Amino acid sequence: MFRNFKVVSHVVFGRGCFSQLDEILAPRRGADRSCVAFLVDDVFKSQGLEARLPLLGDDLLLWVNVDDEPKTRYVDALRDDILARTVMGGPGRLPDGVIGIGGGGTLDLAKAVSLMLTNPGGSADYQGWDLIRHPAVYHVGVPTLSGTGAEVSRTTVLTGPERKLGINSDYTVFDQVVLDPELIETAPAEQRFYTGMDCYIHCVESLNGTYLNEFSKAYGVQSLALCREVFLNPRRPESEDKLMMASYFGGMSIAYSQVGVCHALSYGLSYVLGLHHGIGNSIVFDYLEEFYPEGVREFRVMLDKNEVTLPRDLVAGMRREDMEKMIDVALFLVPLWENALGPDWKKVMTRERIRDLYERM
Amino acid sequence: MFRNFKVVSHVVFGRGCFSQLDEILAPRRGADRSCVAFLVDDVFKSQGLEARLPLLGDDLLLWVNVDDEPKTRYVDALRDDILARTVMGGPGRLPDGVIGIGGGGTLDLAKAVSLMLTNPGGSADYQGWDLIRHPAVYHVGVPTLSGTGAEVSRTTVLTGPERKLGINSDYTVFDQVVLDPELIETAPAEQRFYTGMDCYIHCVESLNGTYLNEFSKAYGVQSLALCREVFLNPRRPESEDKLMMASYFGGMSIAYSQVGVCHALSYGLSYVLGLHHGIGNSIVFDYLEEFYPEGVREFRVMLDKNEVTLPRDLVAGMRREDMEKMIDVALFLVPLWENALGPDWKKVMTRERIRDLYERM
Numbered sequence: 001m002f003r004n005f006k007v008v009s010h011v012v013f014g015r016g017c018f019s020q021l022d023e024i025l026a027p028r029r030g031a032d033r034s035c036v037a038f039l040v041d042d043v044f045k046s047q048g049l050e051a052r053l054p055l056l057g058d059d060l061l062l063w064v065n066v067d068d069e070p071k072t073r074y075v076d077a078l079r080d081d082i083l084a085r086t087v088m089g090g091p092g093r094l095p096d097g098v099i100g101i102g103g104g105g106t107l108d109l110a111k112a113v114s115l116m117l118t119n120p121g122g123s124a125d126y127q128g129w130d131l132i133r134h135p136a137v138y139h140v141g142v143p144t145l146s147g148t149g150a151e152v153s154r155t156t157v158l159t160g161p162e163r164k165l166g167i168n169s170d171y172t173v174f175d176q177v178v179l180d181p182e183l184i185e186t187a188p189a190e191q192r193f194y195t196g197m198d199c200y201i202h203c204v205e206s207l208n209g210t211y212l213n214e215f216s217k218a219y220g221v222q223s224l225a226l227c228r229e230v231f232l233n234p235r236r237p238e239s240e241d242k243l244m245m246a247s248y249f250g251g252m253s254i255a256y257s258q259v260g261v262c263h264a265l266s267y268g269l270s271y272v273l274g275l276h277h278g279i280g281n282s283i284v285f286d287y288l289e290e291f292y293p294e295g296v297r298e299f300r301v302m303l304d305k306n307e308v309t310l311p312r313d314l315v316a317g318m319r320r321e322d323m324e325k326m327i328d329v330a331l332f333l334v335p336l337w338e339n340a341l342g343p344d345w346k347k348v349m350t351r352e353r354i355r356d357l358y359e360r361m
Numbered sequence: 362m363f364r365n366f367k368v369v370s371h372v373v374f375g376r377g378c379f380s381q382l383d384e385i386l387a388p389r390r391g392a393d394r395s396c397v398a399f400l401v402d403d404v405f406k407s408q409g410l411e412a413r414l415p416l417l418g419d420d421l422l423l424w425v426n427v428d429d430e431p432k433t434r435y436v437d438a439l440r441d442d443i444l445a446r447t448v449m450g451g452p453g454r455l456p457d458g459v460i461g462i463g464g465g466g467t468l469d470l471a472k473a474v475s476l477m478l479t480n481p482g483g484s485a486d487y488q489g490w491d492l493i494r495h496p497a498v499y500h501v502g503v504p505t506l507s508g509t510g511a512e513v514s515r516t517t518v519l520t521g522p523e524r525k526l527g528i529n530s531d532y533t534v535f536d537q538v539v540l541d542p543e544l545i546e547t548a549p550a551e552q553r554f555y556t557g558m559d560c561y562i563h564c565v566e567s568l569n570g571t572y573l574n575e576f577s578k579a580y581g582v583q584s585l586a587l588c589r590e591v592f593l594n595p596r597r598p599e600s601e602d603k604l605m606m607a608s609y610f611g612g613m614s615i616a617y618s619q620v621g622v623c624h625a626l627s628y629g630l631s632y633v634l635g636l637h638h639g640i641g642n643s644i645v646f647d648y649l650e651e652f653y654p655e656g657v658r659e660f661r662v663m664l665d666k667n668e669v670t671l672p673r674d675l676v677a678g679m680r681r682e683d684m685e686k687m688i689d690v691a692l693f694l695v696p697l698w699e700n701a702l703g704p705d706w707k708k709v710m711t712r713e714r715i716r717d718l719y720e721r722m
Contacts, residue, residue: 001381002373002374002375002377002378002381003373004371004372004373004381004385004537005371005372005373005374006370006371007368007369007370007371007372008368008370009367009368009370010365010366010367010368011365011366011368011576011616012363012364012365012366013363013366013574013575013576013616013617014363014574014576014617017363020362020363020365024365176365179576181575213374213375213602214374214542214599214602214603214605214606215372215374215375215540215606218583218587218603218606218609218610219583221583221586222579222580222582222583225582226579238575241574241575242575242579244575245575245576245579248579249579255372255374256374256375
């Protein structure tokens with residue numbers, strides 16, 4: 001059985017293509033008093049981007065904050081807010097679209113909100129694989145940071161009361177992505193680097209994993225090549241175009257592959273320490289030479305060339321229960337371990353070994 | 362303005378995944394007496410594939426012949442045949458799906474038939490760009506030859522009363538493709554080579570074209586790399602998986618690029634001589650060293666390694682009106698020339714120069 005991979009069905013790519021969003025949304029807009037909900041990273045408040053949003057009539061602009069990684073209760077609150085504000089459209093009236101504009105966190109919020117507008121209950125109920133029952137509201141992703149692959153993935157990674165885990169579903173996939181390299185040009189250098197490393201690391205994990213086939217390999221190999229062009233060379237005019245494609249291809253490569261040891265450990269670290277995904281992965285990856293020797297060596301060259309210094313000693317002095325929770329979160333991610341280490345991964349990756357790895361960080 | 366690229370929204374890839382077609386079609390099947398129309402290349406008649414077709418109830422099996430390149434009148438006849446045979450489902454009842462199983466010609470027939478089931482008139486009326494007004498019937502592509510990119514493209518290339526030209530439309534794109542490398546393993550060696558060269562050549566044309574951006578480049582570079590792995594090396598177990606991905610990526614690379622000189626001339630040659638697309642491209646490409654020097658040199662190495670000898674002297678002694686028709690067909694393909702030679706292509710590529718190129722073939 002091979003996954004029937006759901007692909008984002010409309011992609012526009014090009015410098016300045018964000019200006020086409022208005023026209024892209026036009027045929028999706030319903031009758032009077034309908035609305036589109038724009039979820040925009042609040043770092044763009046009072047910046048040039050705000051004036052370029054194609055807001056019409058009753059459209060909603062929700063500034064979202066992703067200083068912390070997206071939480072399930074935040075998703076539910078945003079959903080409730082949208083439903084409260086769109087009730088004027090008539091009982092049961094849903095928005096015609098949800099547009100996420102921001103980095104991976106904002107895109108994940110937009111995906112999760114679009115799902116929770118049509119699926120009953122709380123978003124924590126759907127953390128896992130294929131638990132969603134109803135198609136989402138039409139949803140569009142506009143990345144302003146590249147590397148997570150959130151623009152193409154079938155997951156939305158949320159921190160819930162129990163664990164950090166995605167809502168993995170075909171319905172999670174965006175209906176449209178707008179890939180405008182100009183939008184990622186102003187990202188802060190460290191954030192750009194760490195987010196790019198998310199892509200680099202997941203390519204290394206997927207290309208070295210046991211799940212790989214030629215579909216995922218074709219995407220992964222090219223994504224890795226683009227990451228190298230971007231992060232081993234001085235920045236050039238076309239660097240952001242390449243970085244945006246690296247992220248898109250990195251996301252596509254997950255079709256028939258999985259991430260591995262780094263992502264599993266990084267999920268645990270982020271859950272307890274509240275670290276962002278990109279920096280969490282980078283911190284963990286530096287300790288994984290035994291699993292990914294070439295990848296880790298090249299990663300260190302990238303750190304060096306991009307003048308980035310990793311934070312150290314984050315785990316020293318951690319409370320015992322936090323450490324155990326971190327290990328629990330990491331061990332829960334069975335497909336990641338199985339991809340990295342094969343079906344007998346439990347013999348290789350014990351609680352003790354994970355604890356030992358964490359204690360070095 | 363950038364094209365909002367329509368992508369095939371469901372892709373399944375893997376050895377043996379053809380067996381999942383039944384399950385993929387299940388949710389698309391409507392109420393009683395509905396049917397799915399299978400258009401299958403008649404080279405598979407009485408072969409193992411026939412027994413594996415997931416035919417149910419009133420499903421139609423139409424063996425199609427693509428000894429000649431698909432004609433508009435053949436499309437219209439197939440459409441009429443389907444409508445005549447499905448009338449028992451009730452007036453105006455359309456099939457729930459059209460499934461094309463074969464090489465690029467068969468896939469193009471399936472795409473065209475699915476469009477003509479919902480769009481009035483004859484298929485020749487829609488040869489051109491974005492002339493289709495109504496969405497097609499749900500349609501699935503199952504390639505048994507790789508290289509044309511027909512599985513992902515927004516065109517269906519047809520020979521009409523006036524010219525050889527595609528029906529280019531977002532509605533042309535398949536809703537689903539089933540990429541099973543086992544299905545291409547038994548293709549005759551020459552046909553496999555010429556069809557693969559279609560992919561190789563269109564990558565060379567798109568990577569050397571003026572339309573290219575980083576989206577198309579990312580796909581084109583990887584497609585070319587896969588073509589090299591397949592055609593510069595002895596055949597290996599994973600060769601057909603790679604060839605299938607080369608074709609998929611080659612098709613995707615056309616998003617923001619175009620083919621060039623070779624395809625334009627080859628359309629003319631095929632129109633008049635009835636040559637198949639793959640062999641037509643190969644014959645033409647060998648004379649295009651002045652436009653694609655590295656590509657043509659590498660192509661000749663591939664010819665050599667795969668022990669293929671190109672037919673020669675096809676144009677010698679051709680009637681004058683046939684030659685003029687060939688030039689007309691080639692010159693009509695404005696986007697191809699513009700991509701290859703820039704906006705001033707008419708100054709570079711005159712009727713005389715095309716005639717001179719053709720006369721050498």
